[in-house]
Amino acid sequence: MPGMSGSPRSTADDLVRAAGLDAPSFSPLYRQIKSLIIAKLQSGEWKAGELIPSELDLAKRFGVSQGTVRKAVDEMAAENMLVRRQGRGTFVATHAEQKVQYRFLRLMPDEGSESLERTLLDCRRQRAPAAIAKALQMRTGDAMVEVRRLLSSKGEPVVLDDIWLPGDLFKGLTTERLNLHRGPFYGLFETEFGVQMIRAEEKIRAVAADAQSAALLQVPVGAPLLSVERLSFTYGDKAVELRRGLYSTATHFYRNELN
Amino acid sequence: MPGMSGSPRSTADDLVRAAGLDAPSFSPLYRQIKSLIIAKLQSGEWKAGELIPSELDLAKRFGVSQGTVRKAVDEMAAENMLVRRQGRGTFVATHAEQKVQYRFLRLMPDEGSESLERTLLDCRRQRAPAAIAKALQMRTGDAMVEVRRLLSSKGEPVVLDDIWLPGDLFKGLTTERLNLHRGPFYGLFETEFGVQMIRAEEKIRAVAADAQSAALLQVPVGAPLLSVERLSFTYGDKAVELRRGLYSTATHFYRNELN
DNA sequence: AAGTGGTCTAGACCACTCT
DNA sequence: GAGTGGTCTAGACCACTTG
Numbered sequence: 001m002p003g004m005s006g007s008p009r010s011t012a013d014d015l016v017r018a019a020g021l022d023a024p025s026f027s028p029l030y031r032q033i034k035s036l037i038i039a040k041l042q043s044g045e046w047k048a049g050e051l052i053p054s055e056l057d058l059a060k061r062f063g064v065s066q067g068t069v070r071k072a073v074d075e076m077a078a079e080n081m082l083v084r085r086q087g088r089g090t091f092v093a094t095h096a097e098q099k100v101q102y103r104f105l106r107l108m109p110d111e112g113s114e115s116l117e118r119t120l121l122d123c124r125r126q127r128a129p130a131a132i133a134k135a136l137q138m139r140t141g142d143a144m145v146e147v148r149r150l151l152s153s154k155g156e157p158v159v160l161d162d163i164w165l166p167g168d169l170f171k172g173l174t175t176e177r178l179n180l181h182r183g184p185f186y187g188l189f190e191t192e193f194g195v196q197m198i199r200a201e202e203k204i205r206a207v208a209a210d211a212q213s214a215a216l217l218q219v220p221v222g223a224p225l226l227s228v229e230r231l232s233f234t235y236g237d238k239a240v241e242l243r244r245g246l247y248s249t250a251t252h253f254y255r256n257e258l259n
Numbered sequence: 260m261p262g263m264s265g266s267p268r269s270t271a272d273d274l275v276r277a278a279g280l281d282a283p284s285f286s287p288l289y290r291q292i293k294s295l296i297i298a299k300l301q302s303g304e305w306k307a308g309e310l311i312p313s314e315l316d317l318a319k320r321f322g323v324s325q326g327t328v329r330k331a332v333d334e335m336a337a338e339n340m341l342v343r344r345q346g347r348g349t350f351v352a353t354h355a356e357q358k359v360q361y362r363f364l365r366l367m368p369d370e371g372s373e374s375l376e377r378t379l380l381d382c383r384r385q386r387a388p389a390a391i392a393k394a395l396q397m398r399t400g401d402a403m404v405e406v407r408r409l410l411s412s413k414g415e416p417v418v419l420d421d422i423w424l425p426g427d428l429f430k431g432l433t434t435e436r437l438n439l440h441r442g443p444f445y446g447l448f449e450t451e452f453g454v455q456m457i458r459a460e461e462k463i464r465a466v467a468a469d470a471q472s473a474a475l476l477q478v479p480v481g482a483p484l485l486s487v488e489r490l491s492f493t494y495g496d497k498a499v500e501l502r503r504g505l506y507s508t509a510t511h512f513y514r515n516e517l518n
Numbered sequence: 519a520a521g522t523g524g525t526c527t528a529g530a531c532c533a534c535t536c537t
Numbered sequence: 538g539a540g541t542g543g544t545c546t547a548g549a550c551c552a553c554t555t556g
Contacts, residue, residue: 199517254464
């Protein structure tokens with residue numbers, strides 16, 4: 001169908017409509033394909049860590065050329081939603097089996113590399129106060145899970161995290177289940193609850209340690225700490241986690257790259 | 260030359276060699292084209308803010324297809340080195356005439372938008388101490404320019420910056436020249452000294468305000484401040500600026516996006 | 519109307535991985 | 538060897554900007 005610009009586009013439009021998506025119909029074909037792929041991820045048809053169909057296969061399914069699929073996948077790979085591996089195929093990104101664990105943690109040790117030990121301090125179900133409900137796009141008083149944990153490097157506590165999750169998405173989340181699990185929470189969220197964290201926004205401030213935080217992080221009361229407030233999103237820009245980390249930056253720093 | 264994969268590649272290789280670059284010869288053609296474009300930027304042949312030749316023009320010059328030039332330009336646009344404008348052309352990115360001023364400053368006000376006022380506190384030429392020389396890839400004792408300045412929002416001081424620059428690159432930099440200039444320093448560095456900041460790395464910590472910083476930022480001594488150490492690079496990964504900012508985060512926060 | 523970047527296609531060959 | 542993503546080409550048309 002070379003030169004017939006109308007035909008393949010309407011085919012994809014039909015697919016978009018069939019999927020019940022309200023993607024803007026004026027968007028280029030490759031973005032519509034991208035939306036279709038995201039829909040597959042969102043529905044759980046292609047799960048975290050799994051191999052998705054080849055570009056040629058996808059092109060046939062969607063009735064477009066390989067180049068168009070390629071451009072859609074390119075964008076998603078650039079956003080870390082997919083991972084391409086030459087000769088093997090394209091995989092759904094995951095926090096679980098990843099080389100670099102803690103994909104969203106930008107804290108680096110001043111010297112050497114490290115492995116972090118996790119200590120679970122608390123896990124309870126609550127009713128969401130207004131501030132947290134608002135951030136998580138839910139109503140005040142809705143069910144919510146609250147987790148508190150510590151990360152330590154070589155026995156020294158470095159990060160104190162308070163984590164808030166929507167109760168409906170994380171129904172069976174208990175202290176035992178968290179303790180059984182190895183590795184980052186985000187891996188557990190994927191495999192046990194089907195919740196993929198794909199993007200986050202952080203607000204960073206310098207704060208003084210209060211009595212409780214100081215005790216847990218083993219620093220003097222009033223010591224300067226990095227406060228990192230993170231709001232994480234799944235597919236469709238749905239907020240699914242609010243996290244407030246207090247980082248002790250005596251032996252570590254928060255690394256960022258600008259361009 | 261369709262199908263003759265050897266021929267166009269060797270053409271570009273010749274161009275790379277002719278330009279005296281040691282780009283790895285195994286790299287794909289579009290990366291070699293990218294290197295050639297970067298060489299044009301580095302040499303000052305195409306200056307910040309200027310229009311570069313069209314894709315078709317570049318393709319003819321380099322003896323490759325438009326698609327290959329496109330892929331090179333795509334990468335550079337993704338890295339904010341070039342800016343594409345449909346119907347107009349491709350421009351060299353600039354810190355000077357940009358909508359979003361302070362491209363590298365991630366500090367946001369809690370409420371509303373803002374315009375920052377600049378106050379120059381100091382500008383002097385020094386010999387570089389070991390720590391700064393090392394970061395800027397120069398020798399201890401080499402000529403260095405040191406600048407201190409304050410950024411304020413609605414009269415309230417928010418950022419205290421100490422800036423260190425290699426003396427040889429910034430020969431005529433004086434207090435008067437800095438005071439004459441409107442807008443971010445990076446704009447001045449481009450237009451007056453031909454130094455383009457294209458990338459930076461930041462190390463962020465929480466620190467306690469010392470007496471001098473506290474006075475300048477109008478906070479109590481010991482108040483927690485965000486310490487942002489930024490190392491900026493030009494073309495060829497050459498470090499050309501070290502900056503240490505102290506951010507008061509009572510009414511502002513450092514914003515970051517993760518994916 | 520002419521020129522630019524943006525999208526889409528089709529087909530070729532290369533580089534890599536696995537069986 | 539078969540299958541995958543990666544590169545490169547060539548040509549068409551679209552969307553946007555400017556003279």
